[in-house]
Amino acid sequence: MGCGGVARFWREIPQRYNLIGNICGSCNKTFFPPKEACPYCRRKSMGKMQDIKFSGKGEIITYTIIHSASENFQKQVPYIMAIIKLNEGPKITAQIVDCDIENIKIGMKVDSTFRKIQEDGYTGAIYYGYKFRPCNVLVTNNEKEKCETK
Amino acid sequence: MSDIGIVSYGAYIPRYRIKAEEIASVWGKDGESISKGLGIYEKSVPSIDQDTATISVEAARGALNRCSIHPKDIGAIYVGSESHPYAVKPTGTIVGEAIGATPELMVADYEFACKAGTAAMQTCFAFVKSNMIKYGLAIGADTSQAAPGDALEFSASAGGGAFIIGKDNVIAIINKTCSYTTDTPDFWRRAERKYPAHGGRFTGGPAYFKHITNCSFNLMKKVNTKPEDYDYAIFHQPNGKFPVSIARKLGFSYDQIKQSLMVPYIGNTYSGATMIGLSSVLDIAKSGDRIFLTSYGSGAGSDSFDMTITDDIIKLHRGNAPLVEQMVNDKKYIDYGTYAKLTDLLYWE
Ligand SMILES: [Zn+2]
Numbered sequence: 001m002g003c004g005g006v007a008r009f010w011r012e013i014p015q016r017y018n019l020i021g022n023i024c025g026s027c028n029k030t031f032f033p034p035k036e037a038c039p040y041c042r043r044k045s046m047g048k049m050q051d052i053k054f055s056g057k058g059e060i061i062t063y064t065i066i067h068s069a070s071e072n073f074q075k076q077v078p079y080i081m082a083i084i085k086l087n088e089g090p091k092i093t094a095q096i097v098d099c100d101i102e103n104i105k106i107g108m109k110v111d112s113t114f115r116k117i118q119e120d121g122y123t124g125a126i127y128y129g130y131k132f133r134p135c136n137v138l139v140t141n142n143e144k145e146k147c148e149t150k
Numbered sequence: 151m152s153d154i155g156i157v158s159y160g161a162y163i164p165r166y167r168i169k170a171e172e173i174a175s176v177w178g179k180d181g182e183s184i185s186k187g188l189g190i191y192e193k194s195v196p197s198i199d200q201d202t203a204t205i206s207v208e209a210a211r212g213a214l215n216r217c218s219i220h221p222k223d224i225g226a227i228y229v230g231s232e233s234h235p236y237a238v239k240p241t242g243t244i245v246g247e248a249i250g251a252t253p254e255l256m257v258a259d260y261e262f263a264c265k266a267g268t269a270a271m272q273t274c275f276a277f278v279k280s281n282m283i284k285y286g287l288a289i290g291a292d293t294s295q296a297a298p299g300d301a302l303e304f305s306a307s308a309g310g311g312a313f314i315i316g317k318d319n320v321i322a323i324i325n326k327t328c329s330y331t332t333d334t335p336d337f338w339r340r341a342e343r344k345y346p347a348h349g350g351r352f353t354g355g356p357a358y359f360k361h362i363t364n365c366s367f368n369l370m371k372k373v374n375t376k377p378e379d380y381d382y383a384i385f386h387q388p389n390g391k392f393p394v395s396i397a398r399k400l401g402f403s404y405d406q407i408k409q410s411l412m413v414p415y416i417g418n419t420y421s422g423a424t425m426i427g428l429s430s431v432l433d434i435a436k437s438g439d440r441i442f443l444t445s446y447g448s449g450a451g452s453d454s455f456d457m458t459i460t461d462d463i464i465k466l467h468r469g470n471a472p473l474v475e476q477m478v479n480d481k482k483y484i485d486y487g488t489y490a491k492l493t494d495l496l497y498w499e
Binding site: 013017018053075076097098100113114115116117122126128131 | 197248482497
């Protein structure tokens with residue numbers, strides 16, 4: 001990413017760091033990334049879209065194992081990319097970490113973690129954001145219950 | 151005057167481990183005798199997508215999950231590390247944004263070898279005491295690097311701890327803190343160099359032992375205590391031998407330090423070391439427990455703390471973030487080749 005990349009990334013910091021999406025005040029549907037207007041309510045949603053911070057907890061709907069990646073991600077292969085359904089509704093594509101490839105499965109409960117996503121070589125900016133990890137990996141029983149009750 | 155101290159805490163240790171044996175076998179050394187000599191059996195290794203900023207964020211989020219304070223009430227963030235991801239651009243800005251504390255707060259990064267985290271605690275303590283902020287967040291975290299084949303390769307590891315300092319719902323009152331600082335070139339890293347250099351045997355006597363001893367005795371004199379008055383003691387742990395030996399010299403028993411002694415299984419987490427040790431003690435501490443802590447940073451200096459656990463510890467949701475013991479036990483072993491790839495030993499530009 002050049003300078004344009006830095007600017008785009010900077011604008012997306014709320015989404016990438018804190019999973020800030022939005023909710024339509026008319027039909028209560030949630031969106032990630034946030035949308036200008038609700039695609040279901042259209043004009044009725046104008047002025048009613050409100051920011052919402054997602055909990056970061058969800059479930060794997062489907063996944064794929066990446067064996068051959070672009071230069072930036074070569075050192076991570078093989079790695080898992082998944083579509084996660086957040087507890088609040090929206091679906092999100094993200095890398096799964098702290099999970100051995102033989103243990104990944106559909107339906108697995110996951111929660112978000114903060115990682116480096118990419119860096120512009122040894123001299124450029126470092127881009128941080130969300131990845132997901134199995135819920136049972138680094139949480140105690142209390143937190144695990146919270147993950148599983150929703 | 152109301153009591154000031156730790157309101158909440160969190161720690162983070164990456165999941166990968168490499169055994170001392172594995173490192174030794176690459177360099178044709180005897181792993182068993184090295185492990186025995188250093189008191190280190192394995193060390194934590196950051197994943198390729200982890201650095202001091204991500205470790206700091208995980209620890210800080212853990213601290214926030216355990217209590218109910220609003221992130222916007224955090225008026226200052228100080229991150230202590232010798233491995234900040236940027237030479238120019240503060241780690242604290244990334245942490246502040248990631249925990250939702252921005253934009254009205256003070257932020258700066260600290261560097262004092264392995265004691266930058268406790269220096270951050272002292273700063274937050276002073277700001278709270280002077281009513282300039284409601285809460286301060288002090289972090290010590292590192293992904294320390296060692297040159298391939300260097301003796302430090304057996305110990306330099308990754309991890310961190312975060313402490314919210316304030317005066318409401320304090321779980322551990324900071325009764326007193328003091329420091330001891332001199333110009334002692336025991337260990338350093340020159341600007342723009344990737345790996346540190348050290349003074350070999352010089353790192354013991356005039357450095358680690360002298361500073362911790364003087365700082366610890368000074369603090370006990372100020373608060374009029376003896377080693378046996380404490381339920382737990384935490385000392386900086388560059389290897390498994392030094393903290394045991396300094397404890398004995400000062401008059402503390404092994405039982406007083408064992409809860410904080412993480413180095414045999416995670417290595418030296420540098421700025422994270424005393425922070426993770428204190429987190430491990432707070433994981434099990436009970437009301438009335440008295441805690442003694444002395445950090446050490448090469449260069450050189452020590453910070454000592456005298457703390458008392460309050461009744462409010464039972465109100466803290468300790469189970470809302472991983473306990474140190476759980477993170478120590480949740481691990482995946484890697485070989486030296488993987489280690490070299492993850493820690494960028496094979497880098498070229
Ligand atoms: Zn709608």
